[in-house]
Amino acid sequence: MYVSHLACPKCAATYASEHIIQLCRCGAPLLVRYDLDRVKAAVHKESLMARPPDLWRYKELLPVKQDANRVCLGEGMTPLLPLKKLGPQVGLPNLFMKDEGIIPTGTFKARGAAVGVSRAKELGIEALAMPTNGNAGAALAVYCAAAGIKAIIVMPADAPPIPRGECAITGAELYLVDGLISDAGKIVARAVADYGWFDASTLKEPYRIEGKKTMGLEIAEQFGWQLPDVILYPTGGGVGIIGIFKALQELESMGWIQGKFPRLVAVQSTGCAPIVEAWKRNLTESEFWENAATLAFGITVPKALGDFLVLDAIYQTDGCAVAVEDSEILASEALLASREGTFVCPEGAATLSAALKLVQEGWIKPEEKVVLLNTGSGLKYPETVHTRPPVLSPGDRLPPLSSTD
Amino acid sequence: MYVSHLACPKCAATYASEHIIQLCRCGAPLLVRYDLDRVKAAVHKESLMARPPDLWRYKELLPVKQDANRVCLGEGMTPLLPLKKLGPQVGLPNLFMKDEGIIPTGTFKARGAAVGVSRAKELGIEALAMPTNGNAGAALAVYCAAAGIKAIIVMPADAPPIPRGECAITGAELYLVDGLISDAGKIVARAVADYGWFDASTLKEPYRIEGKKTMGLEIAEQFGWQLPDVILYPTGGGVGIIGIFKALQELESMGWIQGKFPRLVAVQSTGCAPIVEAWKRNLTESEFWENAATLAFGITVPKALGDFLVLDAIYQTDGCAVAVEDSEILASEALLASREGTFVCPEGAATLSAALKLVQEGWIKPEEKVVLLNTGSGLKYPETVHTRPPVLSPGDRLPPLSSTD
Numbered sequence: 001m002y003v004s005h006l007a008c009p010k011c012a013a014t015y016a017s018e019h020i021i022q023l024c025r026c027g028a029p030l031l032v033r034y035d036l037d038r039v040k041a042a043v044h045k046e047s048l049m050a051r052p053p054d055l056w057r058y059k060e061l062l063p064v065k066q067d068a069n070r071v072c073l074g075e076g077m078t079p080l081l082p083l084k085k086l087g088p089q090v091g092l093p094n095l096f097m098k099d100e101g102i103i104p105t106g107t108f109k110a111r112g113a114a115v116g117v118s119r120a121k122e123l124g125i126e127a128l129a130m131p132t133n134g135n136a137g138a139a140l141a142v143y144c145a146a147a148g149i150k151a152i153i154v155m156p157a158d159a160p161p162i163p164r165g166e167c168a169i170t171g172a173e174l175y176l177v178d179g180l181i182s183d184a185g186k187i188v189a190r191a192v193a194d195y196g197w198f199d200a201s202t203l204k205e206p207y208r209i210e211g212k213k214t215m216g217l218e219i220a221e222q223f224g225w226q227l228p229d230v231i232l233y234p235t236g237g238g239v240g241i242i243g244i245f246k247a248l249q250e251l252e253s254m255g256w257i258q259g260k261f262p263r264l265v266a267v268q269s270t271g272c273a274p275i276v277e278a279w280k281r282n283l284t285e286s287e288f289w290e291n292a293a294t295l296a297f298g299i300t301v302p303k304a305l306g307d308f309l310v311l312d313a314i315y316q317t318d319g320c321a322v323a324v325e326d327s328e329i330l331a332s333e334a335l336l337a338s339r340e341g342t343f344v345c346p347e348g349a350a351t352l353s354a355a356l357k358l359v360q361e362g363w364i365k366p367e368e369k370v371v372l373l374n375t376g377s378g379l380k381y382p383e384t385v386h387t388r389p390p391v392l393s394p395g396d397r398l399p400p401l402s403s404t405d
Numbered sequence: 406m407y408v409s410h411l412a413c414p415k416c417a418a419t420y421a422s423e424h425i426i427q428l429c430r431c432g433a434p435l436l437v438r439y440d441l442d443r444v445k446a447a448v449h450k451e452s453l454m455a456r457p458p459d460l461w462r463y464k465e466l467l468p469v470k471q472d473a474n475r476v477c478l479g480e481g482m483t484p485l486l487p488l489k490k491l492g493p494q495v496g497l498p499n500l501f502m503k504d505e506g507i508i509p510t511g512t513f514k515a516r517g518a519a520v521g522v523s524r525a526k527e528l529g530i531e532a533l534a535m536p537t538n539g540n541a542g543a544a545l546a547v548y549c550a551a552a553g554i555k556a557i558i559v560m561p562a563d564a565p566p567i568p569r570g571e572c573a574i575t576g577a578e579l580y581l582v583d584g585l586i587s588d589a590g591k592i593v594a595r596a597v598a599d600y601g602w603f604d605a606s607t608l609k610e611p612y613r614i615e616g617k618k619t620m621g622l623e624i625a626e627q628f629g630w631q632l633p634d635v636i637l638y639p640t641g642g643g644v645g646i647i648g649i650f651k652a653l654q655e656l657e658s659m660g661w662i663q664g665k666f667p668r669l670v671a672v673q674s675t676g677c678a679p680i681v682e683a684w685k686r687n688l689t690e691s692e693f694w695e696n697a698a699t700l701a702f703g704i705t706v707p708k709a710l711g712d713f714l715v716l717d718a719i720y721q722t723d724g725c726a727v728a729v730e731d732s733e734i735l736a737s738e739a740l741l742a743s744r745e746g747t748f749v750c751p752e753g754a755a756t757l758s759a760a761l762k763l764v765q766e767g768w769i770k771p772e773e774k775v776v777l778l779n780t781g782s783g784l785k786y787p788e789t790v791h792t793r794p795p796v797l798s799p800g801d802r803l804p805p806l807s808s809t810d
Contacts, residue, residue, distance in 0.1 A: 401555060
C-alpha cells in the first residue's frame with residue numbers, strides 16, 4: 001500500500017493510517033495522503049488499460065492493503081457519454097455526461113461504500129452506522145453484506161422508497177426518522193457514542209472519499225489524460241467534488257496530467273443551496289439552510305461537514321456554484337431521456353439545468369469541453385415520471401402515429 | 406463489416422444482409438452469419454484488452470457497418486463476480502455470477518436493443534414496434550430515443566411498473582394490454598401489417614440476438630478464454646441462451662476457444678415452463694403453456710418463437726432445463742443479497758434456485774465452475790422486497806443490536 005498517513009486539511013495535524021479513526025481532534029474530516037513518488041515509480045498510466053474496468057484499477061491510489069479485503073461488485077469505469085444530439089442543440093457541441101447510473105446500487109454512492117467498507121473490513125470493524133438520504137445507506141448496506149459487516153442505517157421517512165428495499169434485503173438494520181438527514185445524523189451520533197459502532201457518516205471517516213475520488217481518475221483516463229474545461233457536479237455533502245479535486249491534485253503531483261484544472265461547478269437546488277449562498281458571499285464555510293426541500297432528495301443537505309473543502313475546490317479551480325429550480329430539473333430529466341436515451345436521477349438532471357444557465361450567462365463558452373456528472377439512475381426515482389398509458393383489450397387495434405411524430 | 410449473409414436455421418435458406426427483413430419465408434427466425442476467417446485475420450483476441458469496456462469491443466462480430474450508426478450508452482462488459490461466500494456455503498466453491506444489472510436500463514435487454522436499434526438506424530428504419538414483458542420494451546425505447554427512431558411499445562397491464570416510466574420519459578408510444586405478452590404480440594403484428602412499421606418482436610428480426618450474443622463473448626474473455634462447466638440462464642424468449650451458444654460456436658470456429666462447451670441450463674418458473682416440459686419429453690419444439698403466471702415476469706413466455714433453437718442449444722451442450730417455484734426464487738433473491746450484496750431480479754435469482762437443485766441431484770459436481778446469469782437489477786423490482794422499518798422522531802435513541810446479530 002502507498003498510503004503515507006492521514007492529514008487534517010484544517011489544522012494540518014497528521015495521524016498514522018493503521019488505526020481506527022474518525023475525525024481530526026479539531027473536528028475536521030481527515031484526508032488520506034499517499035507517497036506519490038513511489039506510486040509514480042510503481043505504475044505507468046499506460047499500463048492501466050490492461051486492468052479490469054472497475055475502480056480497483058487505481059489500487060495504488062486507494063487505501064486498501066490486502067487484495068482479500070477488497071469488496072468488489074464491479075463498481076467503476078462508468079460510461080463517459082458524448083451527448084451528440086443534445087450538446088449541439090443547447091449550444092455545447094463538446095458536452096459529455098459521466099453516467100454513474102451504470103454501477104452497483106445504481107448510484108455513485110457505490111464507490112464510496114466499496115472503498116470505505118473494504119478499508120473497514122481491513123481494520124476489523126464489525127458494525128457501521130450511517131445517516132443517509134437513501135442511496136448512500138443502500139450502498140453501505142450492500143457492501144457491508146458482501147463484507148460480512150453489520151450495517152445500521154437511518155434515513156428520512158420522506159426519502160425515496162427504493163433504497164429501503166436494498167437495506168432490507170441485504171440484512172441491514174433500517175430505521176426511518178420524521179425529519180431531515182441532519183436529524184438522522186444526530187440519532188446516529190448518539191448511538192455511536194452509546195454502543196461503540198463506527199460512524200460512517202459523510203466525511204466522518206477518511207476512506208469513502210477515496211472511492212469517490214476515482215470519478216476524477218476515470219474522467220482523466222477516459223479523456224486520454226487531457227482534462228475537460230468544466231465539470232458540473234450535484235452537491236449535497238460534496239464528497240464527490242472534493243474527491244474529484246483531490247484526484248486531480250494527485251494526478252498532477254505524479255505528472256500524469258498537466259495544465260489548468262477543469263473549473264468545478266457545485267450544482268444545488270434553490271430549495272437547499274447553502275454552498276451557492278456561501279460562494280456568492282465569498283465565504284469559506286456555509287451556513288445551515290433552514291426548511292430545506294427539493295425533489296432532488298440526494299442533495300438536501302442543509303450544512304455539509306466538508307463545506308469548506310467544497311468551497312476551496314471551487315475557488316482554487318475558478319469554478320462557481322449554481323442553484324436551479326425543481327421545475328428546471330424535471331425539464332432537464334425529460335430532455336436527456338428523449339434526446340439521448342439516458343434516464344438520469346433528478347440530481348444528475350440538475351447539472352444540465354445549471355449548464356444551460358452558465359452558457360446563457362457566458363460563463364461557459366460554446367467551444368468548451370463540459371462534463372455533466374450524473375450521480376445515479378432514474379430507475380431509482382420512478383416517482384419523477386408520470387404516465388397513464390391507454391389500456392387495450394386482447395384483439396384491439398393500435399391507432400396510427402400522430403402526424404406530429 | 407464482416408457479415409456474409411443471413412441464414413435460416415430451420416430451412417437453410419439464405420438472404421443478403423443489406424435489406425430490411427423480418428423472418429425467413431418459412432416463418433423461422435434468421436441468424437446473422439459472418440466471414441469468420443476474415444475476422445480471425447483482422448483481430449487478435451489479445452488486442453481486445455485495450456478496447457473500451459462495452460460490447461462494441463467485439464465490433465467485428467457485430468452487424469453494424471458504420472461507427473456513426475452505433476448507439477452506445479456504455480452497455481456491456483458487465484461484472485463476472487465470484488460468489489466467494491455463497492458458493493462454498495452451497496457446496497459450489499467455483500460459483501460465479503454474471504451481473505447484467507450493471508448496464509443501461511438495468512437489464513440485459515440493453516444489449517439486444519443497442520445492436521438491434523443501431524442496425525435499424527443503419528438500414529434507415531423510422532419506427533419500431535414491440536410487444537414486451539417490460540424490460541425489452543424499455544430498452545428499445547431508450548435506444549430508439551438515442552437513435553432518433555420512433556418506438557411503439559405494448560406490454561401487459563400486469564407487468565412491473567418501472568419500465569412504463571422509461572418508455573414514457575424517452576418519448577415512446579406506450580400501450581398496456583389486459584393480457585399476456587402473446588396478446589401484446591398479436592396487437593403489434595396487426596399494427597405492423599396496418600402501418601408498415603418494423604416488427605422488433607423477439608427473434609422476428611435478426612439483429613437483437615447479436616447483441617445478446619456478447620454475453621457469451623464476455624464470459625469467454627473474462628474467464629481468459631477457458632470456459633466454465635455450466636451456465637444457468639433464466640429462459641423466457643430464450644434469446645440469451647441462443648445468443649450465448651451462437652457466440653461459443655463462432656469463437657470455436659475462429660480457434661479462440663477449444664474443448665467442451667459449457668452445459669447450458671434453461672431455467673424457468675413452474676408457473677410457465679414450456680421449455681422444461683419439452684426437454685423432459687425430448688421434443689424439439691415446445692407447446693403453448695396455458696394460464697402462465699409467475700412473479701418472474703420476464704420469463705412469462707408461453708411459447709417462444711425460438712424454442713427449437715433453445716432446445717437445440719441444450720441438447721448440443723448436454724445441458725438441461727429446470728423449473729423452480731416462486732417461493733424458491735424469493736429465497737434465492739434474499740440469499741444472494743444478504744450473503745453477496747447483490748440485489749438481483751427474480752429471473753436472475755431463479756438460476757441460483759436451479760443450481761441448488763442440480764447440485765443436490767448430482768447433475769452439477771461440486772468442483773465444477775458454474776455461472777449464474779443474472780439478467781437484471783433488483784432495483785427494477787422493488788415490489789419483491791417487503792419492509793416496514795421502525796419510524797423514529799428527531800431525538801429518539803436507537804436500540805442496541807440484537808444478540809443474534
